[in-house]
Amino acid sequence: MxxxxxxxxxxxxxxxxxxxxxxxxxxxxxxxxxxxxxxxxxxxxxxxxxxxxxxxxxxxxxxxxxxxxxxxxxxxxxxxxxxxxxxxxxxxxxxxxxxxxxxxxxxxxxxxxxxxxxxxxxPAQALPPAAPLLASLGLEPFDPRFNGEHLRAGLSGRRVAVKQALLAGDIVVGAGNIYACEALFLAGIDPRLMAMKVSRPRAERLALAVRGVLAQALEAGGTTLRDFKDAHGVAGSFQMQVQVYGREGQPCRRCDTPIRRIVQGQRSTFFCPQCQKK
DNA sequence: CCGAACCCCTGACGGC
DNA sequence: TGCCGTCAGGGGTTCG
Missing domain, CATH: 3.20.190.10 (MutM-like, N-terminal)
Known part of the structure; x- marks a missing residue:
């Protein structure tokens, strides 16, 4: 969640x-x-x-x-x-x-x-970057080093869909299923596009979209679809701003085309077939 | 090395 | 009501 x-x-x-x-x-x-x-x-x-x-x-x-x-x-x-x-x-x-x-x-x-x-x-003094669980994590989305060039480099040579490459978390961390879908919508990129085929300018847009959507969600206190609450029991409100996630069949907020749901890597992907291109 | 499939576990919901 | 299949915001492990 x-x-x-x-x-x-x-x-x-x-x-x-x-x-x-x-x-x-x-x-x-x-x-x-x-x-x-x-x-x-x-x-x-x-x-x-x-x-x-x-x-x-x-x-x-x-x-x-x-x-x-x-x-x-x-x-x-x-x-x-x-x-x-x-x-x-x-x-x-x-x-x-x-x-x-x-x-x-x-x-x-x-x-x-x-x-x-x-x-x-x-048994480490500080957050241990070498811990096995953290060793292969990508950049933090708000790290200044995370930009279009870093993203393009990470996507290059990969034959998986760009959505799955984002979810993998070894290029940039933090975007899970909701925000990966949202970022791809904001960047106008079809989630099925092969990672290595994302052009330089589109990688730039996507990096901005990833960082932007995470920042917006942070500001909204997160997304509460069913039960997310912070440590004091306060719910988030980003679900009000969601463009595609969970909106299968509903009209795209930008062009009215029905949002589609497909399955990639055993997980649902939502996108607008009109606004998001390969 | 890469990518795909599988698995961990419980609860909610829709259909019959 | 009850049972069954499906789905869920993650990600490590295994297999080909």
């Missing part, structure tokens, strides 16, 4: 509140994608640092006098984080609450029905 804007909105909604907190208790529910990788007691007494983000991963540093590391968290398809200030002890956990970090500032709780999400301990 969460793409970069939702993850970043989540991060911003609790980073300040939890920074400097002391870990009092850690409770695990059902297993997530991978084991935590550290004994929960090992984090007790640790101090929470500044929460950061890489792609759709959150990094929550926890330092102790003798050891230091952090929690690398991913929300998968159905995960969300909630931070409740001033919780004195662990409240009862629901069937989908799989990770609770109780601190002296409040409770950080990961709820994830499908359990595609993850919380993994990494």
């Amino acid at each position: 969460p793409e970069l804007p939702e993850v970043e909105v989540t991060r911003r909604s609790f980073a300040q509140a939890i920074e400097g907190a002391t870990v009092l208790q850690l409770r695990l529910g059902k297993p997530l994608r991978w084991p935590l990788g550290v004994a929960p007691e090992g984090l007790l007494g640790g101090r929470v640092g500044a929460v950061s983000r890489r792609g759709k991963y959150l990094w929550l540093p926890v330092s102790k006098p003798l050891e230091t590391g952090g929690l690398l968290m991913h929300l998968g398809m159905s995960g969300s984080l909630a931070f409740t200030a001033g919780v004195p002890s662990l409240p009862a956990a629901g069937p989908h609450d799989h990770f609770d970090l109780l601190t002296d500032r409040g409770l950080l709780r990961l709820t994830d029905p499908r359990r595609f999400g993850a919380v993994v301990w990494s």
